[in-house]
Every structure is written in structure tokens, then in C-alpha cells.
Amino acid sequence: MSETILAIDDEKMNREFYCGLLTDKGYNVLQAATGESALEILKSEHVDLVLLDVMMPGISGFDVLKNIRDSRKLQSLPVIIITGLADREDRLKGLRLGADDFITKPFDVDELLAKVESQLRLASLRNQIFEKRKILNIVDRLDEGIIITDDNFAPMVINARAKDFLGMKQEPENILHHFKNTFKKDIYPYHNSNYFIVKSQEAGKPGIFSLNVQPVKDSAENIDSYVFIIRDITSNAAILFDWNEAQELFKLE
Numbered sequence: 001m002s003e004t005i006l007a008i009d010d011e012k013m014n015r016e017f018y019c020g021l022l023t024d025k026g027y028n029v030l031q032a033a034t035g036e037s038a039l040e041i042l043k044s045e046h047v048d049l050v051l052l053d054v055m056m057p058g059i060s061g062f063d064v065l066k067n068i069r070d071s072r073k074l075q076s077l078p079v080i081i082i083t084g085l086a087d088r089e090d091r092l093k094g095l096r097l098g099a100d101d102f103i104t105k106p107f108d109v110d111e112l113l114a115k116v117e118s119q120l121r122l123a124s125l126r127n128q129i130f131e132k133r134k135i136l137n138i139v140d141r142l143d144e145g146i147i148i149t150d151d152n153f154a155p156m157v158i159n160a161r162a163k164d165f166l167g168m169k170q171e172p173e174n175i176l177h178h179f180k181n182t183f184k185k186d187i188y189p190y191h192n193s194n195y196f197i198v199k200s201q202e203a204g205k206p207g208i209f210s211l212n213v214q215p216v217k218d219s220a221e222n223i224d225s226y227v228f229i230i231r232d233i234t235s236n237a238a239i240l241f242d243w244n245e246a247q248e249l250f251k252l253e
Helices: 012-024 035-044 061-070 088-096 109-139 160-166 175-183 234-240 243-252
Strands: 004-008 028-032 049-053 079-083 101-104 145-150 155-158 194-199 207-217 223-232
Touching: 004 012, 004 035, 012 028, 012 109, 028 035, 035 049, 035 061, 049 061, 049 109, 061 079, 061 088, 079 088, 079 109, 088 101, 101 109, 109 145, 109 155, 145 160, 160 194, 160 207, 160 223, 175 194, 207 234
Parallel strands: 004 028, 004 049, 049 079, 079 101
Antiparallel strands: 145 155, 145 223, 194 207, 207 223
16 A cells, blocks of 8 residues: 655645655655644544645644644654755754654755655654564463564564573574474474474473464465464373373374
8 A cells, every 4th residue: 555645835836746746656645735734634644754844824834743743643753844944943943843854945856755765664664663562562461472473484573482482592584494493393384283392301491382373364365474373281291191102292293
């Protein structure tokens, strides 16, 4: 889905220029002629980046920027200030209020496009980091070990329980390689979703674990990630078998 950019400028010619330029590059563009209308749009529409003129009647660009940064919902929204002001104090004021970048009119088109692309990319990376931390905070409270990988099995999230169960000292580059190298276990998520893992003394505290692998599909039904769920069944196995018997049984599956 294309990113949405809000162009805020009291001059219609400037707004239409931004709209034509950015639409040609595949962006969705919303327009606002005043600071008041811009704030209303930001309340009701999803916006990925703001191009903000400073000198406007009514609510100035600085006031709009302050409202954005004071909003919990919008405080990380990228804002590029576009202005004809060359005064150093005005630039510093914009940066102090939280502007992400600054372009002075008349501006270079290539510079504008490069800065828009750069700020959107940085915002995407910030969101990924935030989402990873949010997911990790949730899964760290679970009794199960949870590993979430991308479609190439590179770990994106590994909770503390999974690291403890599997004796991980550092995150592996590929989780399937980790199972193969550490536990001599081949995992084939395309064909089977349930496994048993026997952890010997060499890999840390010995134990027997069940492993369930679930693919996660996107809206087009393509697999974009995998979730590995690990449960400690050592005590349950010990009820039925002695340790040596359990090891052999679960190695054979």
C-alpha cells in the first residue's frame, strides 16, 4: 500500500505542485490550505509524512508542528518543514519543536523527493523496532517459548523462555540451522508442524520439549513469517518413562 503524504500550504499552486510531483512517484497525497484543516485531517486520516509550510494565516506551521508532537498518536509522524524563511532562529525553532528535516524555497525537486523517501524509510524502521519491542513484551510473559521468524527463518523475536529452553547464548541467523547444529534435528515446516526436541547436558539443562511450527500468511495467502511454539514436557515424560527411555523415544519420534 502506498504511503500517504499530507501537504500543508496556504498557496494552492504549491499544494498542486506537491500533489502532482508526489502522485507521479506513487504516493497518495492529501492537501490542507490551513493549519486548522490540517489538524482535522490528521484526526481522521492515516498519514505517513507531513510536508509543512511555516508561514500560514491563522495557525502557523510551528503551531501545527507543536500539536503533532504533543499528540501521543502523532508524535512520531515525520514532518518536513518547507519554507522561504532563511532566518537561522526560525530553522532552530522548527528543529526544537521536533521537525525531522528542513527544506528552503525555492527547493530542488530531487532533494525533496530524496528527503521524503529517507524520512519514510526511517519511520518504517522505527515502527518495526517499536512493534518488535511490543511483541517481545507480550511473549516474554508467556510460559511457552516463542520464536517468530521471517519467511527465510531468520529470527525477528525470541522470548526469554525460548532462549532458556533451547540453551541459546546468542540469537542464530537461521533458526532451522540452530535446531540442526545444536540438537541434530531437521525441521521441515512445509510438511510437518509438530516435533520433539531432546536437549542434552551439552546444550544446557537437559530436557524434552514439544515444538509446534505455524506459518503466518499475508492477505495474498503468501507465507511471510513463522511462529515456533516450544513447551517443556520433561516432567510429563518422566512420569511415563525413565530419562534414558524418554531420550530414545523422543529422538525417534
